[in-house]
Amino acid sequence: MSGQLDSPALPELVQMFAGGGHSVRINLISTDGSHGSVTIEDGVVDQCRFGTLLGEDAFYALCGIAGRFMVTRTDPERHRRATVRRGWQELLMEAARLEDEASRPDHETLARPPSVA
Numbered sequence: 001m002s003g004q005l006d007s008p009a010l011p012e013l014v015q016m017f018a019g020g021g022h023s024v025r026i027n028l029i030s031t032d033g034s035h036g037s038v039t040i041e042d043g044v045v046d047q048c049r050f051g052t053l054l055g056e057d058a059f060y061a062l063c064g065i066a067g068r069f070m071v072t073r074t075d076p077e078r079h080r081r082a083t084v085r086r087g088w089q090e091l092l093m094e095a096a097r098l099e100d101e102a103s104r105p106d107h108e109t110l111a112r113p114p115s116v117a
Contacts (some may be wrong), residue, residue: 001071018088030067056081063095
């Protein structure tokens, strides 16, 4: 599966694949050429990378990009070190909160909760 993200649509892709219990890698290329990926294993967001960012920080950055995406199946035999500790629903809620916060005209900022270790 591949396509064009005219507006940031990673949350919808994550909801579809994680909510369905799938094992996939979503590769994204932003309109400026930056690359990133989200790996979902059995419905769990397991790894995220975007430039030099890893984990939840990469996930939140990827939620705000438009560009191209390609979804591939993951290799179930390949062992990866998880970079994400939060559940996919929590990631999506936090991404929405951060987007809302960034759109405030007064740029009020609320502290992001600490990463779960």
